[in-house]
Amino acid sequence: MEHWQRSLKSGLVKMFLNNIVFAVTGDMTGWELFKNSLLPMIQGGIKYTIPLTLISFAIGIVIALLTALMRLAKTKILTVPARVYVSAIRGTPLLVQLFIIFFGLGSIGLTIDPFPSAIIAFSLNVGAYGSEIIRASIASIPKGQWEAAQTIGMSYSQSLRRIILPQATRVSIPPLSNTFISLVKDTSLASLILVTELFRKAQEIAARTYDFMLLYVEAAILYWVICFVLSIIQDQIENRLNRYVAR
């Protein structure tokens, strides 16, 4: 290929990229803006989105397990509070819960910083949705497993820990992964209570450059990448836990 042909070709590609896929903004091309905003967005993701997800999920799972065990108990003192909690969280929008914890509590003198506010709201959410998943997976383990555990002398907590929960975990991984992936995306709501996570960064840059399409699509791609990686991890956990199941 002649030199002029090569430069014409690369020039055409550049023009295509600059003018058709990405709009030209000021003196920065779309591609440059994309590249330049990548770093702050990833920083927002690493500093806030991912920690927010991991911490909320960890706390949420503990709440979920306790709530599930309360729901499965035989006394109303335990089942009723668990039911009310799950019903209240599932029956109200997450955004409203976030606003109550951050702005609402703040307005009556109980000020909580944005990040911990978000952690509280997301943990309570995972706790409620996760408890239903864990409850159903515990209930799906055949009664004979409890009985077999009892006949070798196990107490309730031994049966639960050694026999029932390991099997229930396998059942609950796919639905809990759904909850986890939803949580990754729901953390974008924290932008509305001033947590400078991934989407908040996108909003800030968009407000300066007016390049809404580019930046929000970029944010979407980043969320997609995170969720894609998570679903690969989910597959691996499932394969590992399925090793004792007949195929």
Place this chain on the structure above:
Amino acid sequence: MFLSVKGLSKSFGELDVLKTINITIDEGNIITIIGPSGSGKTTLLRCLNALEIPDEGVLAFHDGFEIAFGNKLKKKKLMELSRKAGMVFQSYNLFPHKTALQNVTEGPLIVQNRNKNEVLELAESLLHKVGLADKMNLYPHQLSGGQQQRVGIARALAIEPELMLFDEPTSALDPELVGDVLKVIKDLAKEGWTMVIVTHELKFAEQVSDSIIFMDQGQIIEQGPPSQVLKHPKHERTSQFIQRVVNP
């Protein structure tokens, strides 16, 4: 006398499943319970192990341990009762996430807190005894029904119970696998275990039992040595049942 069962009653709602059952079991005796489905034989067996809590009645053991049903019982007392007996289930109920060996070691290791090497040795010898020395590290789904049931027997023996209970141990098995399981139970009989077996295998019952109990509609209709109950039953219902089982 090893165990005396006095006035045991149990109902599920309106249905009286057990109506004032009395039995005595002597040390080293093998009692087989037969009867049509719904006769209460499995419920009776499960009452001996606290898997089912009777509404009324008393269980009195040779060592002075006595448990009277009817009022609220302490969990600890029920756990003591369930630890006296090893149970073998119709559907095996092995722990699917544990290997054959782990199924057997779970009781002595986790519940009884025994020494790990000692437990491993015990479990290996028990699996050897039931003919599964070469399958120890397989998971239940990798074993046939008969092999799973033999792991179930080893698991029950591992807690070193005083009494072995079998709830239709061969009913879920393919016919060609029944023999291996029955052979293991026969070996246990020779070792002098006290056992209560619910079964449909009349020929097997005849061979191993010291005493056969025929139950129908929650009552013991007839009890006696196999030669009597199976060959010369005193009651019309017993002979009808045996006829139906032998010539279906």
